[in-house]
Amino acid sequence: MHIDPLEKKWMYVVGFMTAVMIGSMAYAAIMLNMHPPSNVETIDPKTLHLSGEFAEDNLGATTNPDGSVTVRMVAARYSFYPQMIEVPADTDVKFRITSPDVLHGVHVPFTNMSTMVVPGYVSEVNTRFSREGEAQFLCNEYCGLGHDYMWSKLKVVPKG
């Protein structure tokens, strides 16, 4: 087998680049605990609205004893419910979201609040918002002909 010396050098460069990229991601994952939302938890999409944490009365933001906030939302055609969420800035926020109908995706532009919402499963995202003001939850997965109209509001208010 013939390998040109120049080619050999390039292989080292490729190996080095790949190692740097994988290494930086491994560092972020292991040392900074940065993982994509991976909460393997099931729920029955047919009955989730009847009782439990995703019944209408239990939706929205609640402040926990430790000061962090938990937001429970239902993503259903064609909005996120409740349609307005208010959270304090610079506070740990845990989103718990599920869908009673089809696939949805939720993203707040310019933030890492992003997850798929798959019926039958509960999605969980842990994040913090540093910028105060109004932002939007946009549905970013095709969910039917009204997909464009699926969005709702997020208000980040001063902490306190």
Added chain:
Amino acid sequence: MYDKSKSVALANLWVAFAAFFVAIILGLYQVMNRSGLFPELESHELYFASVSTHGVLMGFVLTTFFIMGFGYYTATTTLKRPLWNKGLAWVAFLVALSGTVMAAIPLLTGKASILYTFYPPLMAHPMFYIGATLLVVGSWIWCLEMIMSVITWRRDNPGKVVPLAMYGTTANAIMWLWTSAGVAIEMLFQLIPWSLGLMDTIDPGLARTLFSWTLHAIVYFWLFPAYIAMYTILPKMAGGRLFSDEMGRVAFIMLLVLSVPIGFHHLYMDPQQSAGFKFLHMLGTFGVAIPTLLTGFTVLASLEGAGRLRGGQGLFGWITALNWKEPMVVAGMLALFMLIAGGWGGMINASYSMNTLVHNTQWVTGHFHLIFAGTTVIMYLAVAYHLWPKLTGRRLASRGMAVFQLWLWMIGMMVLTMPWHVLGLLGQPRRISSTPYDSPLVQQWDPHELAMIVGGAILLFSALLFVLNLLMSHAARKLDSVSDDDWAIAVYPPMSVPKSMNGFVLWNGILTVWMIVAYGIPIVQLLILDAPGSMPWGY
């Protein structure tokens, strides 16, 4: 003379390019609708039926038929003997074509507006699922044809090295069998029985996992013939030699082994898979960048050699010395340019952590259009220009128009996809037909929406020139003789290669183990978890 199966190759290629042309008209309509500048055009029903058809035609029909047609030409002319079973090639064609027609009817009548990624629990007409499955079955017959052609050739030529183009084609056939298994399981055990009413509910988490099995490696199925052309046709057309035959084999083997067990990078944001498996798939995803980086080097080195043979001097002089009047050379250089641009974007999508910011935004649409519709399709177009005289026995109607068309294609693709990347970073979701959000964000998007229409129009014009050129070539002057031995020769043609680089047994073994870990365990976990199912939904 042996039978080169030219008519079956030509039939496959014409179906591919007819689908391509229809899909590109839909593409222009889609950017116009989406921009919001033509309110009289706007229709959600039409838009999503159109997007679904565009995706199926470009992703499944253009690619599958092109790969089959190119494969028949490659098998006969590199092995210098007829196909293993010529009749079977026509069977594959007819099965795939009837599947395409079956899927097209519900698509065009708005009965399958679920996009080409299917997305259960949205449900389409059963005919759509059955048609799409038949298209895949047709491609499996092609895989059998390719694999058996090589096996019988090796039996009759013991110890000889399988020509690189055919080695790559066989690697692609084997990879496609592995790849398509995921979607086949989803179709046969989930979507088809569910759409026929034999099952009440479906687990969308499992369906997404099975689809991700196919979804990443399918893009390598599409990309493979582009790489084969870069390694085995481009150097010769540039007037040089292939820099390294062995490195081509290494790249093909790596693509075969690494492409399939990495599909979870499409599921980074999904709740039904745990972080550990996502991380494992991320490692393989970055591994699969290696064969692409090796390919870029080898192809550019081959082109540099050709440029220097033509008198190019200095660090960059070889570039201007290249034969820029040869469509294959132009396409090869432009394809590499788009591959570099799109590849870096891909690294961000593939990133375990950064993906969060761009997931399902228009950035992703920009990325895969640049790599697929850019790099891959421009090579398909150049291969068509290369093959047409060989398949028809007639001159290409206009080589000048071909070169012009390829440049237009690259320009159109850049004008289309650069704004999409920006829109994605500005938070615009993909797969929307309009932007009715009450937010200052929308104003930031407007100028980019205008640019993408210009890109779409350039691409449609370019595609029109391409199809016209091929059509006119059927009436062009007959050639006295055509060469079917236009395959590139390596600088050091391999007299012998290690056994593992002349066959696939070892690699299939490694892939089996890897697939059991990467997909077997997560699928078994989902089956044990047995998430409550979803009812079918319309759209």
